[in-house]
Amino acid sequence: MKVFIAGFGTVGQGVTEVIASREEFFNKRYGQSIKIVGVMDSSTYVTDSGGLDPLKLVSVKKETGKVGKEKYTDALKILDSVDYDTLIEVSPTDYKTGGQGLKNIIHALETKKDVITTNKGPLAIKFGELIALAKKNKCKLKFEGTVAGAMPIINLCHDNLIGENIQSIRGILNGTCNYILSKMDNGQPFDQALKEAQQLGYAETDPSGDVEGYDSACKVVILANSVFDRNVTLSDVSITGITGITEEAVSLAKSRDMVIRLIGEVGEEKLEVAPRLVPKGHPLAVSGTLNAAQIRSDLAGPITISGRGAGRMETASAVLSDLISVMDDRKE
Amino acid sequence: MRLIKNMTHALNDTIINIGQIFSRVKMIVNAELYVKDLPGHLVGSLEPISMVDGNIKGVVHDREQIVNNRISLNVTFEVEDSTRLKELEDIWKARDIIISSIDSVYKTYPMEYMLIGNLTASYIENLMDEAAKKVRVAAIDMRYSSKDHHDNRTAMISVKMREQEDIEVLDSFLRKACKEGNMTYIRGL
Numbered sequence: 093m094k095v096f097i098a099g100f101g102t103v104g105q106g107v108t109e110v111i112a113s114r115e116e117f118f119n120k121r122y123g124q125s126i127k128i129v130g131v132m133d134s135s136t137y138v139t140d141s142g143g144l145d146p147l148k149l150v151s152v153k154k155e156t157g158k159v160g161k162e163k164y165t166d167a168l169k170i171l172d173s174v175d176y177d178t179l180i181e182v183s184p185t186d187y188k189t190g191g192q193g194l195k196n197i198i199h200a201l202e203t204k205k206d207v208i209t210t211n212k213g214p215l216a217i218k219f220g221e222l223i224a225l226a227k228k229n230k231c232k233l234k235f236e237g238t239v240a241g242a243m244p245i246i247n248l249c250h251d252n253l254i255g256e257n258i259q260s261i262r263g264i265l266n267g268t269c270n271y272i273l274s275k276m277d278n279g280q281p282f283d284q285a286l287k288e289a290q291q292l293g294y295a296e297t298d299p300s301g302d303v304e305g306y307d308s309a310c311k312v313v314i315l316a317n318s319v320f321d322r323n324v325t326l327s328d329v330s331i332t333g334i335t336g337i338t339e340e341a342v343s344l345a346k347s348r349d350m351v352i353r354l355i356g357e358v359g360e361e362k363l364e365v366a367p368r369l370v371p372k373g374h375p376l377a378v379s380g381t382l383n384a385a386q387i388r389s390d391l392a393g394p395i396t397i398s399g400r401g402a403g404r405m406e407t408a409s410a411v412l413s414d415l416i417s418v419m420d421d422r423k424e
Numbered sequence: 425m426r427l428i429k430n431m432t433h434a435l436n437d438t439i440i441n442i443g444q445i446f447s448r449v450k451m452i453v454n455a456e457l458y459v460k461d462l463p464g465h466l467v468g469s470l471e472p473i474s475m476v477d478g479n480i481k482g483v484v485h486d487r488e489q490i491v492n493n494r495i496s497l498n499v500t501f502e503v504e505d506s507t508r509l510k511e512l513e514d515i516w517k518a519r520d521i522i523i524s525s526i527d528s529v530y531k532t533y534p535m536e537y538m539l540i541g542n543l544t545a546s547y548i549e550n551l552m553d554e555a556a557k558k559v560r561v562a563a564i565d566m567r568y569s570s571k572d573h574h575d576n577r578t579a580m581i582s583v584k585m586r587e588q589e590d591i592e593v594l595d596s597f598l599r600k601a602c603k604e605g606n607m608t609y610i611r612g613l
Contacts, residue, residue: 348536368612374613
């Protein structure tokens with residue numbers, strides 16, 4: 093299978109390394125390997141219809157800061173310049189417009205390519221349209237990596253729980269906020285905890301997407317649309333971030349054996365991101381950058397999953413599961 | 425210094441006074457009875473619960489505890505309201521069943537709420553007084569933090585509701601109040 097990788101930051105490089113490290117697995121399972129025929133970062137690209145060396149791609153990016161020598165201005169032209177089967181769209185997300193990622197996904201689907209993405213923005217803004225386009229052109233659109241990184245929440249709902257009536261999903265969907273709130277549990281003030289999260293690379297220089305709750309809200313939208321078959325966008329979500337949480341509030345919660353966590357909740361009617369009081373010992377009272385979610389269904393009752401919500405290999409793991417799913421479908 | 429105020433007793437008094445209004449809320453009752461140790465008397469003591477449309481939850485028949493040739497029977501059941509409970513008590517008395525003790529409780533639904541902002545204890549108390557007009561509160565406990573450097577204070581409100589649906593009603597009420605008062609609102613899971 094030939095893939096094109098759009099976006100070559102942390103996640104793109106992680107995906108490339110995973111494709112290299114799982115070559116034997118793909119050969120054994122499908123009798124073929126995955127060929128990377130094109131890669132583009134924010135300004136440069138490299139293509140080779142015979143396949144690019146994955147590890148060389150990563151080392152060039154590390155050494156030069158660019159993946160290719162050729163610069164581009166029109167990403168869609170680059171996508172059209174080489175034949176590929178699946179677009180792996182892992183460029184930085186744009187919550188407001190969907191950005192170039194949305195254009196790349198639409199273009200790939202319009203040209204009848206399968207798409208795997210970790211890019212939340214396009215799905216939070218145009219989920220219904222993208223699914224309809226994929227359906228119309230008989231393409232796969234897979235997006236496990238958009239929600240909670242390595243935690244297989246979407247595929248769990250779509251595959252293992254397919255016969256269940258899922259009533260609600262609620263959970264910690266943003267590791268940065270959870271890190272900050274966990275630090276506040278130990279007495280650190282919000283500003284200091286945020287600064288520490290930035291120094292460790294958990295939070296962006298502009299942390300508003302995380303701490304104002306927009307990142308979690310995008311994931312809530314994706315879960316609502318994909319698991320509950322709703323047709324909602326970011327503007328439908330009631331969003332409260334964690335910037336209003338004070339040390340006094342955390343301390344008062346602690347006195348009642350509780351912690352404050354930013355919880356995203358989706359149900360047939362519910363669509364919310366807000367700080368909630370969680371009893372200590374509850375499965376959602378996780379600490380650090382962990383994500384956790386509780387799926388409530390009619391037969392199985394509550395199922396809790398927890399895992400790393402972000403990171404190079406964690407997100408690459410989600411892309412790998414989508415790649416396998418696409419290849420399994422093609423095998424049939 | 426934290427000001428901790430417990431309003432449980434005051435509200436319980438209110439609930440007792442207006443208890444009849446909530447007649448559709450089922451009562452859970454635990455009764456300690458003494459019945460004659462003769463064939464048929466055990467069934468004869470349980471049968472009246474069905475006669476008042478009650479629902480038996482559990483029965484402990486203790487043959488070890490015999491007083492004046494009567495054996496102890498502890499029964500827990502659900503009954504519609506205090507009127508039906510009174511009917512039951514009358515039937516038991518008419519059948520010569522001794523009621524040693526009888527306690528009734530309501531099933532409650534706990535929920536925690538937290539409000540952060542430029543607030544005072546009296547504001548929160550007035551707010552909860554307003555809330556009590558809309559929902560059936562069985563017990564309420566309020567705690568406050570001291571003021572932070574922005575003059576903000578946190579109120580933590582632990583509530584036990586009579587009906588599960590009222591959790592959503594109180595949630596909407598407090599959410600609206602926080603929005604209007606520019607306060608941060610947090611609720612339990």
